[in-house]
Amino acid sequence: MRKPRVLRAGRLVAVAALLILSACASAPKPAPTPRPTPVARPPVSEPAPAPPPPRPAAVRERFSDLPGWEKEDHAAAFRAFRQTCHAARDRDMGVVCRRAQTMVDPDQAHARAFFEDNFRPERLTGEGILTAYFAPEYEARTAPDEDFNAPVRPRPADMVVKDGQILKSGPRGVLTPYPDRAAIEAQPTADALAWMRPEDLFFLQIQGSGVLTYEDGRREKVLYAGNNGLPFVGIATPMRRQGLLPENGTSGEAIRSWLAAHRGPEAQTVMQLNPRYAFFRTAPDDGVAPLGAAGLPLPTGRAIAVDPRHHSYGELIWIDADAPNLSGAFPAYRRLVSALDTGGAIKGEIRADLYLGQGAAAGLEAGRVRHVLRMHHLVPRP
Secondary structure (H helix, E strand, O other): OOOOOOOOOOOOOOOOHHOOOOOOOOOOOOOOOOOOOOOOOOOOOOOOOOOOOOOOEEEOOOOOOOOOOOHHOOOHHHHHHHHHHOOOOOOHHHHHHHHHHHOOOOOOOHHHHHHHHHHEEEOOOEEEEEEEEEEEEEEEOOOOOOOOOEEEEOOOOOOOEOEEEEEEEEHHHOOOEEEOOOHHOOOOOOOOOOOOOOOHHHHHHHOOOOEEEEEOOEEEEEEEEEEEEOOOOOOOOHHHHHHOOOOOOOHHHHHHHHHOOOHHHHHHHHOOOOOOOOEEEEEOOOOOOOEOOOOOOOOOOOOOOOOOOOOOOOOOOEEEEEEEOOOOOOEEEEEEEEEEEEOOOOEEOOOEEEEEOOHHHHHHHHHOOOOOEEEEEEOOOO
């Protein structure tokens, strides 16, 4: 399916998380008054990630060295692992995964013993950043009005991928770079999937997918279908530098509130600092959790988006994150998670985007997560 990513391509592409980082559309985990059915088009094929480079030096350690391991909810961690471990392509992890399938809801002690018997922890050297994302739910309209005037655009028919680049096919097949956000927004559209508030659409494009609720109460999923290929540029830093937001007040909640309060040319100018523009498709709201880039539903609080150049899907990782720099944040996140998603803003070895679930409460928490991160890789022992 991070796109305060629920999720981007296929991934729930983070909110302030992504914004703050100059950043899951993932993708990364994430959903009708009758209206013309949009013409189905083949999805854009995103370039496949390069093979992971050699992993930097890691330090072997004991489970007792993991900060917070004693307080972990090992039973909950086991349930999430058992549901998602088949995402891994590693042979040894496959052996351990099959072993987990034979166990029936172990208690805390037995779940902890399972991890300690089947894995050995290694601390990845260095520190990075933890952010978070969620599956947003937004109001939408089937026709534009004064407030709901931003179209949710389907993937354009003139978008092509050639040699890993996303291009625009013009007359006689001439290929040119795809236009940026400002140019796309200046174009009229006759095939909008829905109409949203501008600031909500902006955040939906960061998250990568979500659920729309229409005026008659009907709901549907809106899923990532591609982007214009331009780099993601976060707006938090320029907003802070321009004095629009205070130093420690660049959470997703704060950014969205400012955009809503300044809706119109002023907010549009700020949003257009980010040239990337995401397109969508719709699907029935089946109530299933959003899918990550690994193709599996994302377990709330137990899945992270990672950089696929440095991590493989299905990896089991202990995150140790503290020292938040946004007001109102939880002091620490220490838990066992699986690498199940990716996102355009998630770059580097020590970098993760934690999926926190669906809805407003998850979004509020996700927008305040920007913590110093240390990662510990759990290596399977078959």
